[in-house]
Amino acid sequence: MFPKPLPSLTPNTYDYESLPMVKPTGFREYDARWLFQKEINLMGVQALGMGLGTLIHELGVRPEIITGHDFRGYSSAIKYALVSGLMAAGIRVKDIGLALSPMAYFAQFALDVPAVAMVTASHNDNGWTGVKMGANRPLTFGPEEMGRLKEIVLSAAFRLQPGGTYEFVENFAARYIADLTDRPKIKRRLKVVAACGNGTAGAFAPQVLEAIGCEVIPLDTELDHTFPRYNPNPEDMKMLHAIADKVRETGADVGLGFDGDGDRCGVVDNEGEEIFADKIGVMLARDLSALHPGATFVVDVKSTGLFITDPVLRENGVKADYWKTGHSYIKRRVTELNALAGFEKSGHFFFNAPIGRGYDDGLVTALAVCDMLDRNPDKSMADLYRALPRTWGTPTMAPHCADEIKYEVVDRVVKRFESVKAGGGAVAGQKIRDLVTVNGVRVVAEDGTWGLVRASSNKPELVVVVESPVSEERMREMFKAVDGVIRENPEVGAYNQTI
Incomplete structure (x- = not known):
């Protein structure tokens, strides 16, 4: 017993x-x-x-x-x-x-x-x-x-x-490394910063990238479980800034950052611009949908609205499905819809055949980024990024909220926005065009500016993301409005990072 x-x-x-x-x-x-x-x-x-x-x-x-x-x-x-x-x-x-x-x-x-x-x-x-x-x-x-x-x-x-x-x-x-690298080498000679935050990926990522033909510049690849420089998290601005500095210092074509268990990948372009993972998803969807017209991509509710509005994706017949944030949810949805891939703003990417086996692997994502650059030999990572329609977005921001109360707080925030919409009121100076409540609440204004509030699935935090296709000013107005509703709940504490 x-x-x-x-x-x-x-x-x-x-x-x-x-x-x-x-x-x-x-x-x-x-x-x-x-x-x-x-x-x-x-x-x-x-x-x-x-x-x-x-x-x-x-x-x-x-x-x-x-x-x-x-x-x-x-x-x-x-x-x-x-x-x-x-x-x-x-x-x-x-x-x-x-x-x-x-x-x-x-x-x-x-x-x-x-x-x-x-x-x-x-x-x-x-x-x-x-x-x-x-x-x-x-x-x-x-x-x-x-x-x-x-x-x-x-x-x-x-x-x-x-x-x-x-x-x-x-x-x-x-055996794992052999499975990833049993493929043709890339033709383009890419100089790649491989950043691992002294986490587990340091033992594997550099040799995988070298094996497909990249010139690898290691950054914090020595295993050290004290994580002396920063937490290995490619959503963390401190890690992204370190990658950007190394890219500018070395003239690398791209910087790739891996989290502590290697299932996520963050990307910095050749000019040192830190690209949020949802925008990387749009770039990969553009590249892959040219090879697979009409493909379906699953994306989480934290992600950019470009998966629906981008003209290249529309021309390629892409079908976008916005779904609950979380590796289990997106993985399951990708399988259910037989989607070509699923993208999360956190950097979890799920590739189905012929690219992957449906689960999230940061190294498979890194290889997909390298293949995208290989298929566009006359364009830099920055060129591909600039080709996207401009939007202004925040990083993922997380105000502290105890596990015991965070879901109740989010329910209150959802009801508050539902009440505003039902009454014909405004958020950030405009009427609400749409409320997406599949996972927390994504409130969308008439001009397409949106803000998301949800409960973190794995930490005592809320999650807040804001994006505007109009201007940085509109992004900041929406953040102020969303944060104002959050602050009606005294259980919510300080942000881990903010704009």
């Missing part, structure tokens, strides 16, 4: 070393995230493994799973605690060791294993841990599976059984 997990325990006590601790809010919409030692302990991770194993049997999936871990000082210990729980639940574990999240997803195909549990906190700051899980490749869990997993773990409703085994898969990274 395994004890029922407790929501909190005091470290450095008898109970902390004798009982499982699992804070309920760590079970998020499509993966799990906790502050290690403050919100979950190793015995709690063991309980998570037993719960995941129980759920796998419940789903009727063959009881085999891929595990791996990212480069943080505590990730391997967490993985082995998870593995012990999985084995207790009768799961046969294949461990690929230190890995990127997409390497674990690839292993599901390469080793013919149905389930995956990748130990990673992705782009979260040090101190965080988490698990990205799935049992139906290339998909990862959504709210239904995460809700059931939470129920099993917190009630200790484990079904423990014999049959669990452990196998370490040696040198699996070489």
